[in-house]
Amino acid sequence: MSSFRAIPAAFYVLGTVATxxxxxxxxxWPWLLVAAGVRLVALLLMPVLTDELAADSTALIGQAWDALWLYLLYSSVYTVAFASIAVNWHRYVLEEEAPGVMDxxxxxxxxxxxxxxIxxxxxxxxxxxxxxxxxxxIVARNAAAAGGERLGLMAAGATVITAVVLVGLVVLRLAIKLPAVAVDRSGYGFFQAWxxxxxxxxRLLGFFIMVLAGIGLPFLLIEAAALYLLSLAGEGALTAGGLVxxxxxxWLITIVGATMLSVLYAVFAEGRDV
Structure with a gap:
């Protein structure tokens, strides 16, 4: 069991991404073009809900299935594309291996x-x-019975937040295996990562929060400002800008997430210091 220093690790992630x-x-960029093309095709083919369609339940169900298949199509392409990007990025961060053109x-x-x-x-x-x-x-029902609906909702909310944090930590710890897959270390599994x-x-929770605050929040602010400006330019600009x-x-989630996991793998699996 390795000791983990959350603050230096978070700054290392932020510095690596920025540098x-x-x-x-x-x-x-090649995978980004592929993902953008597939997403654009799916957007153009996605059924539009109209009043006439809403009134026809059979047609509505058919359109819903079409939308589902389109969603599964571009989601699958997204997953493969960003997995390929992540593999190259893990190898670059951990082994300083820059991919060639064919990779x-x-x-x-x-x-x-x-x-x-994944x-x-x-x-x-x-x-x-x-x-x-x-x-x-159970908690919400008992709390509601004892203190009313408001207390029940508060108890349920607290339980949901706790569950989300718990699952996030579980996923983060299990995902430390992913960089091992990228660098072909076949003997490193989920159990060992755990x-x-x-x-x-x-420390892991603090590490995640610091990276999120350093990169995620600024991006969300920039995205909100960009969407507002695009909305002023018209629906076409908003659609195109939203796609970009x-x-x-x-892409940013992939790069930041892969960097985080690379750092965690380097510390916990390889005993490196950051």
Whole structure:
């Protein structure tokens, strides 16, 4: 079990992203174009809800299925695209390995293993969330019976927040395996990641909050300002700008998230100091 220093690690993540953002964009731009193209096609084909359609339940169900398939299509492309970007970025951060031109759109075994392990990580988080959320009904019901509806809602809200934090920590600790997949360390699994990161829950939560405050909040403010200005320019500009901001947000989450996991892997699995 390694000791983890949250503040230096958070500053290391912020510094790495700020210093190497140009390299991150260089190794990401082909996949960003692919993701943007698929998203644009899905946006153009997405059914539009009209009054006539809303009145026809059969047609409405058919359109809903069409929308679902389109969503699954571009979500799948997003997952593969950003997994490929993340694999290259992990290797760059951990091993200083810059991808060649032929690796910018890599779809090799590490990428597919990375996608599969993302799915497993979130399945684990979903199971934990389901188990953690079950007491909500009991707590809310008992609190409401004892102190009224308002107290019941407060108790339920507190329980939901606790469950979300718990699941977030579980997912973060399990996801420390993902950089191992990216650098082809096949012997490092979820169980080892869980053991290595044990005893650091409060530090990990603080680490996540500091990185979120340093990057996430400024981006949200910039995004809100940009959407407001685009809305003044018209619906077309708002749609196009919204698409760009959506891709940019997903990319930034990928780069920051992969950097965070790389740092956690370096500390817990490799014993590095940051």
């Amino acid at each position: 190497h953002i140009d390299q991150a964009l260089r190794m990401s 910018l759109l890599r779809l090799d075994a590490p990428v597919w293993r990375y996608v599969w392990n 799915v497993l990580t979130y399945i684990g988080g979903g199971v934990i969330f389901g188990a953690a959320i079950l007491p909500i009904a 053991l290595d990161s044990g005893g650091n829950n409060v 901001l959506e891709i940019a947000g997903a």
